[in-house]
Amino acid sequence: MRRLLAAALLAPLAATMLVTGTAQAAPAEVPDPLVNGSHEVSEAPYNLGDTAYTPPGFAKPVELAGQVYYPKDATKGPYPLVVFLHGRHSTCMSAPTGGNPSLAWPCTDGRLPIPSHLGYAYAARSLASHGYAVISISANGINAVDNSDAQYGMVARGHLTLKHLDLWRDWREQAGAPISQESVRSFDFGKVGLMGHSRGGEGIVRAVELNSQRPTPYAIKAILPLAPTDFHRRIPLNLPVGTLIPTCDGDLSDLQGVHYYDDARYTDANDIGVHSIFTVIGANHNYFNTNWTPSSGLAGAWDDWRSSNTSSQCHPSQSTRLSEEKQRDAGNGYLGSFFRHYLGGETAFAPLWRGEIGTPASIAATVLVSYHSPSVNNRRLDVNRFAAADSHQVNQLGGQVTLGGTLTTKLCGGTPSTADASCLNTKQSSRQREPHRGYGTLGVAAQRLVWGHISDTLSNTIPLAHQDIRKFAAVRFRAAVDFTDPANPAGVAQDLQVVVTDRAGGKATVPVSQFGKHLDYPHVPPGSADVIPHFLFHQVRVPLSAFTGVDLSRVDSVYLAFNKTPKGAIAVADLTFSD
Incomplete structure (x- = not known):
């Protein structure tokens, strides 16, 4: 099935606060996406075991582990729920130095799992401060063997994403959650968003497809593939899709994620989804994840831009190449504002996502937005x-x-x-x-x-x-x-x-x-x-x-x-x- 159906129509949107964006011509005002919200944030790990779950059709069992970030005060909910899924990376490292990366699962001989899922904590904490629950899940078990899978682990990633949603839904009514049941019940399963990085980006696209086939699907309202693969050219429709493309991606140097926008434009005349692509000039593949970045000191962390051409705009010596901090600011600002707009209903961000203004002043990068509105309801x-x-x-x-x-x-x-x-x-x-x-x-x-x-x-x-x-x-x-x-x-x-x-x-x-x-x-x-x-x-x-x-x-x-x-x-x- 090439066309993917969202489980529900888009939620109605409501407006909120303001700060300026960069000028083009009489720019609209939008909130500064890098300013934290008013909620005090709590977080907790959970781990049900390295071989706790076997995704349907996948060769080996994988872990059920993750980190949850959420507003501490449950009484101010409900809070929209966002799931983060990392991409393919080394899975194990030596203890205690964090060196010598390998691709195996489970880790043996005293080696430690590389915590790729913790690399988006900066974005998760920011979203949680604005009243969102974020679950960042580990997929090391899939990464270890996905190249031997006919689907490169994409279907398994989709099943794993939904399995974590199943866990948290069950924890609303039964013991086992790493946080209080009151907090779990503050998570709004009627407003679910997904972010996937690299192969995780294609994984969340599969999650949308698999979810639509369930008798009682989750209300997935928006997805953001970040520097994603698109090996199988799936086309997510009928929900907002925002694809981040980094121009200095040395891992996916063909920038294949552009096809999520390209392929969806005219596939279905009745598509009610909004499609956006935002190109981050000077960003590479890995720096959106702090634990894939050299400054982390962890195994497998590196600058994926491999060209030795020092004149390239992507070479670290050039001012056109973004630093770790500037790249993550861009990722955080656009990722956060995407979900706050399309999942949380903060329509003050609409000018940013419709391309009416330039990059917000707090983000020291050039980000170019393309926006394809639905043809239905006279919007295009x-x-x-x-x-x-x-x-x-x-x-x-x-x-x-x-x-x-x-x-x-x-x-x-x-x-x-x-x-x-x-x-x-x-x-x-x-x-x-x-x-x-x-x-x-x-x-x-x-x-x-x-x-x-x-x-x-x-x-x-x-x-x-x-x-x-x-x-x-x-x-x-x-x-x-x-x-x-x-x-x-x-x-x-x-x-x-x-x-x-x-x-x-x-x-x-x-x-x-x-x-x-x-x-x-x-x-x-x-x-x-x-x-x-x-x-x-x-x-x-x-x-x-x-x-x-x-x-x-x-x-x-x-x-x-x-x-x-x-x-x-x-x-x-x-x-x-x-x-």
């Missing part, structure tokens, strides 16, 4: 997906597409895996270079646009039936700058204008650079081979409020005007009006 109107060979002639609404001046266009990306389908001028087709490519399955089909004069345009006519766009908040499209094409001067950001016209001849023009850094030229290091840069799509969002002097109830066209730079080459996809 697709103008041009740029996904078909004739999408430079007719758009999704049946309107005419017109190329003006010297502009040329060519379909690229998508399913074909040949070099000819590359969106790059210099064919460098590879999973690392073009993460959005399909390679035999789904992928992002786009139009490669090349212009050579400031009069060049690409216009989409809006048919009469869709001329009133006042119910939407913004025009959006995804774009990526071709760093292999000399039409784009090295190191110089690209720019263009979005133009909206009405049926009375009114016209409003807005430069996209006014609203973010999404068309920045990627850092291209000289010297030895490097998987940086990636050809990554980022979403450009221009609020409709910026288009003054035009009648948004009688819109005739929306077009891209390439009059900000004399020449350029980009790929574009997903032109929409949305919330």
Whole structure:
């Protein structure tokens, strides 16, 4: 089953407090996501044994162990419940030095388990301070043998996640919990969120699928795959999915997690889920987990960025590479605000997650957010997906597409895996270079646009039936700058204008650079081979409020005007009006 059904519809949302984000244009205010909440936090370990549970279909038994973080005052609940699942890592280390990592389970000869599940304590404590219960679970037993499993342990990880929920649900009514029964009963099983890192990210996607097959499923309301694998191209639908992508991921250097967003966009016209992808520039794979980070001193902890190219933006010597602290601040701020918004109903975070503002000022990183709203309930109107060979002639609404001046266009990306389908001028087709490519399955089909004069345009006519766009908040499209094409001067950001016209001849023009850094030229290091840069799509969002002097109830066209730079080459996809 490729399409996954959430157990319940999204919960209604409610608003709360404020602090500023970085400016783009009249930015909305959101809470500072790094400020702790008012709840005093308690925590406790639990361990039912190294071989306490055998996931269905898995070859060996695994541990049932974890750490729970929760607000101390149970009377102020109920508290939404979030489960954290770590990824694949070494499982055992020498005692007492913490060295000599190995991949075995259970640990023998006096060796100790590596506590990967404790590496997210900073994020768990922060969430708990805001009124959430967090259970971070250990999956060492799966990691030890998952490469011998046909599903690489993904189904087992899903079963393990649900088993821990079963434990805590049972502890509400019977003895055995590591904390008071009053505290357990303050956990809200009607609002459950899941976060999974690396293979844990794919594991929580499987948990959603397995949960939907249960007679009495849990109310899983939101999931966050963090630097995730996507070996099997599962597509979670009908709930908010926020995928974190670190650009300096040396473990999953093909950034395959982008497909959770890409594949879900148009899979089901009735999908009620919100899909977001947030790209953290300069972050690696491991530093989101403190116990996988070299400063921890634990076995197996390392900087996964392995390139020796000191000119790479990902090399630790470069200012573009995030430190451990800055990376975790970004992870904590976006992870926490995601669950506080979509699980806890703090709608003050909506501008951040809709891409209306830049990175919050307290986070010393650049984070670019793409947001795909549901097509149901009039929240999104697709103008041009740029996904078909004739999408430079007719758009999704049946309107005419017109190329003006010297502009040329060519379909690229998508399913074909040949070099000819590359969106790059210099064919460098590879999973690392073009993460959005399909390679035999789904992928992002786009139009490669090349212009050579400031009069060049690409216009989409809006048919009469869709001329009133006042119910939407913004025009959006995804774009990526071709760093292999000399039409784009090295190191110089690209720019263009979005133009909206009405049926009375009114016209409003807005430069996209006014609203973010999404068309920045990627850092291209000289010297030895490097998987940086990636050809990554980022979403450009221009609020409709910026288009003054035009009648948004009688819109005739929306077009891209390439009059900000004399020449350029980009790929574009997903032109929409949305919330």
